[in-house]
Amino acid sequence: MNENNTSEIIIENEGAEIEQSELKQSEGDLGSSTSPITEVVEAKSSSTDTLAQSPQIDKEVTKLDINDVDKSLEPMSIYDLYSRKRSTFLLLISALGCLQVPIADTIYFPSLKNVSDDFNTSAGVVALTIALFMFLVGVASLVWGPAADYFGRKKTFIVSFIGYLGCNVVCMLAPSVVVLIIFRAFQGAFISAFLTVCCSVIADVYPLERRGAALGMFSIPLNVGPIVGPILGGVLGYSKGWRSTFLLLIVLGAALFVVIIAIVPETHQWYVLRRLNKKDPIRRSRIIEASEITSQDPVFMSPVKTFLLAFKPYVSPYLAVCCMEFGAFYGALTLFSPVMASPPYNYNQSIIGVLYIPMGVGAMIAAIIGGRISDWSAMRSTVPEARMYYNIIVSSAAFLPGIMIYGWCIQYQTNIAAILISMFFMGFGCNSYFPSVLAYVGGVNQKEAAAASASMFCVVLVSGGIASEVVVFIAAAINYGPLACFLVGLWIIPTVISLIIIKRKMIKAESEAEQKTVQP
Secondary structure, eight states: OOHHHHHHHHHOBTTBOOOHHHHHHHHHHTTOTTOHHHHHHHHTTSOHHHHHHOTTSOTTGGGSOGGGHHHHTSOBOGGGGSOHHHHHHHHHHHHHHHHHHHHHHHTTGGGHHHHHHHTTOOHHHHTHHHHHHHHHHHHHHHHHHHHHHHHOHHHHHHHHHHHHHHHHHHHHTOSSHHHHHHHHHHHHHHHHHHHHHHHHHHHHHSOHHHHHHHHHHHTHHHHHHHHHHHHHHHHHHHHHOTTHHHHHHHHHHHHHHHHHHHHOOOOOHHHHHHHHHHHOHHHHHTBTTHHHHTTSOOOOOOHHHHHHGGGSTTTHHHHHHHHHHHHHHHHHHHHHHHHHTSTTTOOOHHHHHHHTHHHHHHHHHHHHHHHHHHHHHHHTOSOGGGGGHHHHHHHHHHHHHHHHHHHHHHHTTOOHHHHHHHHHHHHHHHHHHHHHHHHHHHHTTGGGHHHHHHHHHHHHHHHHHHHHHHHHHHHHHHOHHHHHHHHHHHHHHHHHHHHHHHHHHHHHHHHHHHHHHHOO
């Protein structure tokens, strides 16, 4: 078929004259006064040579059958740019990036006592390497989140990865506990970007109706990490020493870094539209969210403003629940290793690493179930907060007995089986709620997806960092059972408040919907 025939197939249907005014009306429906459809109309009265040379007409479009022309100009969502296979691939890469955080945090948990012995210091001082790591993961996200919203996801990822790998080298060679503490803190600051950037990638490529399940799958590595980290760290620490754990982090990080550089694209929606406008303006004109996305150029939100997103009234009650749960979760992780290394248990590093498995398995199962419950809840109500309601109930049913049994079993040094069962319920309870609140916070702050996730990770991880340091001293003062009761008391207040707020909004929405139905 020559170029003349091809052009005729696009712009006219033999036997039926299409009026120019109707085509302009179609252009108006797509919401763009500069739509490439106008160029097709003008081309009808121009020479075929001019039409063939026009850079605005996609070469692939000229090969379409006449019956497909209208379909090729139909409006589409920006999320439709990603096929199921492509979005799943980006989800996998994001999950692997996220996996680096809990592994880096927990990989030398089984070796804490050995670190203390090597540097001839106390367990409380060594615990600072955990507390400051978690604290900086949270605080630094207030910078990385706005950076990802302004510079783009990929550039932010690259810069943070380089800093993270460098810090691992210094930690591996640390000559003193002071150097280890300082560069563990910097390590946490750089790796913080992994959480915020990866989470914002999910918000970039998954629509709200599928985002809960995607974030549930995304959070699996956050829960696999506490399993894999201690196991790898226990084996390496027992055979090669605790410094070898940082060498493994360097290898894992470098491998992922190469993959991201080579094949992961920029997903920031503003930059995606700009790139699409250059490469395929016809397709760009079909994006229904284009006007909203491009209504404002990317801006760098100040860290203070980013932090304050977590304290907005439509976010803070639900985030408080998450903070209390993760504080107890990471506090339990910190206490577990020293307790298991002491009488009457006296387990070595490799065995202690394996004992973290029940908590991680419970968390992993919860992440999958929690994401699907969240999406199911969101489809049943017009209230955005509704996606968290049933997740809070499921989470409470598992977390409350889990933390209580854990504390009292450790205090009375019961059989290890009871402790491991309680750890399973703790992991399940904490992480069955997490995907729902993550999806909600990102959904109500779509334009600042990275900043919103950064504010959330900041307060949650800072809570975890504070808890991992404080619980050591509280447990020494009042013992493990009362500590568990204290943590439950802190957690139950925001939990009940959140349930009441969400339920009232759901009832109000249902009442308004019924009134509209009754009205003629």
